[in-house]
Amino acid sequence: MHFDVIVRRGELIDGTGAPRYSADLGINGERIAAIGDLSAATATREIDAAGHIVAPGFIDSHTHDDAFVLSDPGVEPKVCQGVTTVIAGNCGISLAPLRAEQDVPQPLDLLGAWQTFRFASFADYLAALDAAPAAVNTVALVGHSTLRVRHMRDLQRAASAAEIAAMAADVREAMDAGAFGVSSGTFYPPAAAATQQELIDVCAPLRETGGVFATHLRDETAEIMASLEEAFAIGRALDVRVVLSHHKVAGKENHGRSVQTLARIDAQRALQPLCLDCHPYPATSTMLRADRIRQSSRVMLAWSKPHPELAGQDFHALLPRFGGSVEAAIEALRPAGAIYFVMDERDVERIFQHEMTMVGSDGLPNDARPHPRLWGTFPRVLGEFSRTRGLFPLEAAVRKMTGLTAEQFGIEARGHLKVGHYADLVVFDPARVIDRATFAEPTLRPEGIEHVFVNGEAVLAHAEPTGARPGRALRRPHARAAAPAANPDANPNTNPNAAAHA
Numbered sequence: 001m002h003f004d005v006i007v008r009r010g011e012l013i014d015g016t017g018a019p020r021y022s023a024d025l026g027i028n029g030e031r032i033a034a035i036g037d038l039s040a041a042t043a044t045r046e047i048d049a050a051g052h053i054v055a056p057g058f059i060d061s062h063t064h065d066d067a068f069v070l071s072d073p074g075v076e077p078k079v080c081q082g083v084t085t086v087i088a089g090n091c092g093i094s095l096a097p098l099r100a101e102q103d104v105p106q107p108l109d110l111l112g113a114w115q116t117f118r119f120a121s122f123a124d125y126l127a128a129l130d131a132a133p134a135a136v137n138t139v140a141l142v143g144h145s146t147l148r149v150r151h152m153r154d155l156q157r158a159a160s161a162a163e164i165a166a167m168a169a170d171v172r173e174a175m176d177a178g179a180f181g182v183s184s185g186t187f188y189p190p191a192a193a194a195t196q197q198e199l200i201d202v203c204a205p206l207r208e209t210g211g212v213f214a215t216h217l218r219d220e221t222a223e224i225m226a227s228l229e230e231a232f233a234i235g236r237a238l239d240v241r242v243v244l245s246h247h248k249v250a251g252k253e254n255h256g257r258s259v260q261t262l263a264r265i266d267a268q269r270a271l272q273p274l275c276l277d278c279h280p281y282p283a284t285s286t287m288l289r290a291d292r293i294r295q296s297s298r299v300m301l302a303w304s305k306p307h308p309e310l311a312g313q314d315f316h317a318l319l320p321r322f323g324g325s326v327e328a329a330i331e332a333l334r335p336a337g338a339i340y341f342v343m344d345e346r347d348v349e350r351i352f353q354h355e356m357t358m359v360g361s362d363g364l365p366n367d368a369r370p371h372p373r374l375w376g377t378f379p380r381v382l383g384e385f386s387r388t389r390g391l392f393p394l395e396a397a398v399r400k401m402t403g404l405t406a407e408q409f410g411i412e413a414r415g416h417l418k419v420g421h422y423a424d425l426v427v428f429d430p431a432r433v434i435d436r437a438t439f440a441e442p443t444l445r446p447e448g449i450e451h452v453f454v455n456g457e458a459v460l461a462h463a464e465p466t467g468a469r470p471g472r473a474l475r476r477p478h479a480r481a482a483a484p485a486a487n488p489d490a491n492p493n494t495n496p497n498a499a500a501h502a
């Protein structure tokens with residue numbers, strides 16, 4: 001028996017949450033061809049994985065990489081962490097569809113490269129990714145805020161019936177092209193005036209096509225419970241899975257309330273499919289805005305268009321230079337982005353321990369001084385949260401970045417080590433794997449991630465990017481025509497043993 005690649009003597013963690021086991025793994029072409037004792041088989045390329053973990057390639061459940069996969073197709077911050085698929089188009093912000101001449105308000109500009117990459121349809125965006133592949137696979141959501149910017153001249157009000165119809169037609173086009181769902185971000189100015197009913201009506205095509213509704217909640221502070229109820233109601237009205245993006249309780253007075261939010265989420269899970277994502281840091285990052293500054297114990301400037309030289313500085317230390325007030329400093333610095341220390345570490349740990357929490361970096365690849373989550377999220381969950389703090393076993397950590405995510409988003413034939421699945425793989429050293437990116441030095445590569453394969457091709461070898469770009473723009477097939485129910489327990493991909501290990 002001959003294989004293109006054999007990964008020998010590794011400990012396999014398969015993405016279901018099941019305990020690791022020793023085996024060789026053979027790849028032919030783009031697929032996993034065999035798992036077991038392959039000592040009698042030969043291969044064109046052999047990797048000795050003794051003492052290492054072999055896992056499914058990591059899926060970054062929450063990214064803003066829509067333009068990054070086109071502008072920087074090597075996608076090194078992700079490849080170096082073992083990420084093989086990124087889910088783009090989150091928080092209501094997607095690169096497509098927008099007309100060429102349209103202005104892009106904050107926070108849509110966080111995607112970067114808007115002037116270079118404009119697509120009048122979602123199909124055009126996916127076709128561009130087909131024509132210029134990245135190192136990783138892309139799963140794309142279509143963003144409600146982007147659709148508002150495309151169809152509404154005045155963003156400070158709820159959409160009219162005609163505008164809703166135009167946005168819903170774009171959702172249908174995106175889903176037909178292969179989008180995996182719709183995202184929303186009513187926390188942000190371009191969508192803050194949207195009502196719950198507007199979201200339901202714009203997303204109406206999901207009733208027929210399936211897909212997820214991923215949401216950056218309207219409020220993650222005092223009104224977190226009401227915001228959760230709104231997300232649940234939208235999911236129920238559409239009969240689709242709700243993804244609660246970067247779940248958090250922000251602001252000192254809300255610290256500890258993850259006990260309350262997770263209990264509410266658990267109660268609701270009996271009635272509708274829900275999942276959440278999170279990154280392993282107590283700080284978040286987004287556009288510069290006064291409310292977030294007030295909720296934070298510390299604020300770092302990530303970028304500023306008029307003052308690029310101030311990236312990395314403490315925001316409050318800059319106040320004297322701009323007249324002393326927070327508002328005056330925002331006015332002088334914007335457009336700008338910042339890193340906000342708003343969460344309690346114990347809340348982050350508790351949210352991470354939840355069995356439905358997926359790992360999502362939320363990294364902003366174009367920031368001058370990015371949040372370290374861009375380069376460190378996945379190794380930090382493995383090395384710091386699992387190994388050092390013991391928050392959960394390594395098998396559960398891997399599940400949160402592989403099988404669980406593939407199941408929740410409906411990504412086919414990825415996320416598990418299984419013969420016939422695509423050969424998206426990571427080989428890492430469980431004793432050494434760790435993030436090195438910090439708030440002071442945010443772009444340091446992690447350690448311990450040794451080999452990464454995407455669709456059977458090596459994109460990282462001996463911890464160095466290979467330059468290969470075998471990634472694909474993944475398309476979600478319409479599931480609804482075949483299977484009308486969106487019951488989480490009916491998902492054929494869900495491993496019945498997973499909960500016990502997670």
Ligand SMILES: [Zn+2]
Pocket residue numbers: 090091185216245246
């Ligand atoms: Zn967000």
